[in-house]
Amino acid sequence: MKTRQNVLLAFTATASLLALTACGGGAATTEDTSFSDSPTGALASWGFDNADEVGLSRLEYVEKELPDVDVTLDVTGFDAQKFSARTASGNVPDVVQMDRQYVATYAAQDLIIPLDECFATHGVDPAEQYYDAVLEDVTWDDKVWAVPQFYQPPAIILNKRVMDAAGVTADQIDTSQPEVLLAAVSKMYEESGGNPSVIGFDSQGVNQAGLWLLGHGGSLMDDDGSPTLDDPTNVEAIEYLKLLFDAQGGYSKYKSFTDSFDFFGENNQYVADQVGAEINQQWYVNVLAEFADTVDIEAVPFKNMDGEPFTVASGTSFVIPAGAKNADAACAWAIELTSQDAWMAAGAARAETVSKTPGAINTGLFTGSPAVDEAIRDEYVEESGNAGFDQTIATYYEIVGEGASFGASPAGQVIQDELKNAVTSTLLGDKSAAEALGDAQEAAMRAYDKAVPK
Known part of the structure; x- marks a missing residue:
């Protein structure tokens, strides 16, 4: 070839x-x-x-x-x-x-x-x-239409320094206990001059809106792919997200602050202690691994309302x-x-790169195939000597099998886009969650009706 x-x-x-x-x-x-x-x-x-x-x-x-x-x-x-x-x-x-x-x-x-x-x-x-x-x-339609690759499950990466300073423990970062989580977030949140200086918990409420809705028991679409954005359970999930943002200065201030993060750099939000906890996909552990000596992390799974580990598939x-x-x-x-x-x-190529990079940590590969993931883990992922990173890596491996699909729909990307629009308008206070999701449902249904052959 x-x-x-x-x-x-x-x-x-x-x-x-x-x-x-x-x-x-x-x-x-x-x-x-x-x-x-x-x-x-x-x-x-x-x-x-x-x-x-x-x-x-x-x-x-x-x-x-x-x-x-x-x-x-x-x-x-x-x-x-x-x-x-x-x-x-x-x-x-x-x-x-x-x-x-x-x-x-x-x-x-x-x-x-x-x-x-x-x-x-x-x-x-x-x-x-x-x-x-x-x-x-x-x-x-009972057929497989693509060959998948990669699967990046989101989980919650903890900043132990910020949590310890606020007296917050890992068991309090629990998405299945809304009041407990809200209290922990409020304890970690700090302001300077009326603006955020430490985000207690970055919920990634817009970019990970689907995770929150499904984790609360809601849905984005039914089995036929028809949008279900106005599901009452979805409304409850977004209303809770608004509580989280309002407890940390509101969405506008949050957005301005987090947009300034050096997300990939040497002064990222974990190095600079700008977050207490944050939802991140597995690949971000690779980013933090470069700064293993200057961060103190662990991880916990996102949990559904039954208290079970929960994540979503993407790739x-x-x-x-x-x-x-x-x-x-x-x-x-x-x-x-x-x-x-x-x-x-x-996996061998990644291991070679890690071996040539001082201080590098092999976090594994998440391919979309359980047998492959385990084979790569068994062959190449070893204890790094950094207990926090080892626990974080293990957490992602533990949750990858708990993933849920958003579903497959002819209006799939439109549903995702309209959901983000609805969450944003709710967090900004422009619309109630019910109104925003109702508008999103109408737009997504128009796309669905155009896409589905009559």
């Missing part, structure tokens, strides 16, 4: 999903598509922008496995408007990496093909290969557009790139 990287200018336009869902496409069937275990020919890939050692090592592995496939990589990030335009013109790549929230949208519009036969040809049982929540993300996937010129090679490439052998090659 010969690989050529065509680094193109990134598109900056925001995707208009309402327009996208009104578009139609070619027949998304496998009637004219055959899959084999020995593909050949040219393959055009778009969106595989994983340029670190984890991505490059997998590409090298697949190059050896598919020597007769000539791959061209367009590594610019996926763009919904661009994809719609390319589909309308008939100029589609053979395989595309995209967020899993987009998959059902394109499936419903016949813009991508189902991959059940692709998996079967290569001897992969998706139900065994992937976490249930990950597979649910890409399942629509990317590979789809094959309807009209792809080499669907056979696209199928094989995506399957090989996410195989256990490819991921183990990535």
Whole structure:
């Protein structure tokens, strides 16, 4: 497999999903598509922008496995408007990496093909290969439409210095006990000149709104993918989020303060003691590991209202557009790139990088496959000598199997976007939670009605 990287200018336009869902496409069937275990020919890939050692090592592995496939990589990030335009013109790549929230949208519009036969040809049982929540993300109309990769579960990373100074213990950072958590947040919160100087608990209430709704027992959509944003339980969850923000100066001041965080840098919010606790996806442990000597962290799981550990699935996937010129090679490439052998090659590459970096900590890889995750953990994740980091890493491994899917919907990304809009307007006090979610429901239903074939 010969690989050529065509680094193109990134598109900056925001995707208009309402327009996208009104578009139609070619027949998304496998009637004219055959899959084999020995593909050949040219393959055009778009969106595989994983340029670190984890991505490059997998590409090298697949190059050896598919020597007769000539791959061209367009590594610019996926763009919904661009994809719609390319589909309308008939100029589609053979395989595309995209967020899993987009998959059902394109499936419903016949813009991508189902991959059940692709998996079967290569001897992969998706139900065994992937976490249930990950597979649910890409399942629509009883078919599997994408090859998943990565799964970044969110949990709560604690800043022990801030907590100890305020007299707050880890068991008080408990999302299943709203009053206990609110009291702990208030104890850790500090102001200077009327503005926040320490956020007790950064709930990530807008970006992680779906986690809060599902964790409270609400939902974003029903089993058919129809939006359910105005669920009364969702209203309760957002009303509680507003209490958390109001106890810490209000959303506007919070946003201004957290926007100033050196999130990836040497003066990040844990180094600078600007947060007591914060919801973060697993990858952020890698960021903090660079500063292990200057932070004091542990982690606790987000919990549902029954007090059980709870998290949500998110990540990317590979789809094959309807009209792809080499669907056979696209199928094989995506399957090989996410195989256990490819991921183990990535684990070895990451371990080598860690071994060459003084003080680095191997936090593991979260691939979307439970068997692969455990294999990499067993082979490469060792005790670091930093008890706090070891406990944090273990926490993410403990919760990854507890993930829930947001669901698959033809209006999936619109639902997510409208939810964020609703939460933001509620936190700012522009609308009540019920009013904001009602408006979001109407907008999401319009997208859903346009997307679902009548």
